[in-house]
Amino acid sequence: MGLLDHNFQLASGERVTAIAIDNIPPDHLARYEFAAECLKDMQPETENAPLIGADIFCGSGYGAHMLAQRLPCFLLGIDGSSEAIQRASQHYTDFNLLFSHKFFPFTLPPRHFDFIVSMESLEHVENGDLFFKVLSQSIKPGGRLIISAPNSEVIDLAKNPYPWHYRHFTKQEIMDMGKKYGLVHQVCMGAECTVVDKSTGKVVAGNYYSPISGKLRQDYPGDTLTHFFKKPA
């Protein structure tokens, strides 16, 4: 599957399309809650200036909206689906949030963002290493990256073919990418959003609306891992 074959329609099944907070899976909300916690103590370089942030692969914008509400920041939300971006623009009024439609690969200005959040993104691009590099380089020294991806040690893509995933990642692989691009790993949080039959390694059911499994737990080897990195000042 290349970029030309990729289905970017809103209803492709690749994205969470709900806009009502009660219809968004708890694990998705928990990841953005965690990001807001990781970022709440950040101070801008100039006093009283806003932080500059980005939500890369923001989907229909609920997470970018959560961050725009919580943090004194200006935020750019980017997604490859024009329908998702249209939905996000129509539903959220935040003055400090702009949405933009763009396919990856794209470049971002180097050392520009105070923080980047990118949830469930790495597995959706053919060249995950390049994607990670672009994000890492565009963070300012002292900036932060919160990124999540499915854990290949729990959901083996060979046994569970997700049509829009190129690959899943181990915790160590993502930590190694961070190290390679000059980031310092802070913490890894795990959550479950599927039920996996351990004997076969196959996902037997989705468990997307569980506030129990969707809760982020530190160092928990869940099917989805969220990593927090800092770039040294």
Added chain:
Amino acid sequence: MKYQKSIYFIGWDYASPDSIALKNLLAHPLSPWRAEAIVHDEVYVPAVDGIRLITTREFLEICKNSPNIHMILSVKHPVHQKLWQRRAKDYRITIVDEGEVFQSTCQHLQATSGSMDLGIMQIPTSMSTDCIEALNDSVKKLTDGKSQEILRAYILFLKFGFLEAFRPHTKAQAENPLTRPTNDNWLLSTAWGNIEGPALAWEFSAQRTSFLEQAMLLGSASLDQWSYAFTAPDAAAATHEDRHLRTLFQPFGITPYVTHLTPALDNRLENQVSVSQTACPEWKNSQILAHINVPHPFSIVSNLAEQNNPKNLLIRLGHSPNDLLLLLQNFAPNFVSLRCDRPGPLGLHAHLKFHLP
């Protein structure tokens, strides 16, 4: 915590967003109910979220040997429903519904002075049954049909604990007032379109929502005549939001008023305290568009109502039915309309409109 009752689930759609409140209840350490098992004809994994999955055959074996089994019957197919009703009779299983689980938990928490936040409701306060009859008497006093329907749904929830009652009245609504469908039951956008001259958009909340941004979108033609204020219940929350609001409004040359209330002085608006050494908003002579998103909002509403200025007040209710009753008892019913934006009592809003042309 000693669990009082264990419960089995038949045909539970565990992957439904509608089940989140019940899952939160069952997982809460103060819950008097314990999820014993989910029953299916065939099972593929031993457990989900720590709840066992068992087969129908295993369940019926348990029922043979154990009295006082409780089950929630969620199967939708009418033949399967009848089959399970027959089994309930044959095996002396007590069928309970989700509403009974919520209500008995509410009673348990009232007796033990505990509380639970289930996202779309807080129990026991959201489920208080103290004023059901008085609310019932108010239904026909409301002048629009939609508000009557919403109040009936709320009363049904208070009586029986059925969250389903709210669902027909809560649809996914756009936050952006400019992109809402024209048939959307969102009342302020219609009212705001007619406002001319100076106005004050004012939010009372512990945490900012998009309200002031929505107000600014609708009042952008009169930017120089509108002012914006945010009032928190305490100084810490006000100071926290002050920086956010400056980020949002200063590029337009607007300095929003940010204040906090003083609970020791009955939260009277005359006693609000500003942060960042700015003045308090001029509220006695302006047209006011307010979003009141605090527990026990009635004192603020009555304080605002004392002034004879035009007002649109959107008040989030649902922390306690008494808040709604106070509004309905103290304001003429033709001033009050209701809306609901979440599938539970915390989605309930009242809109009060005073003296607008």
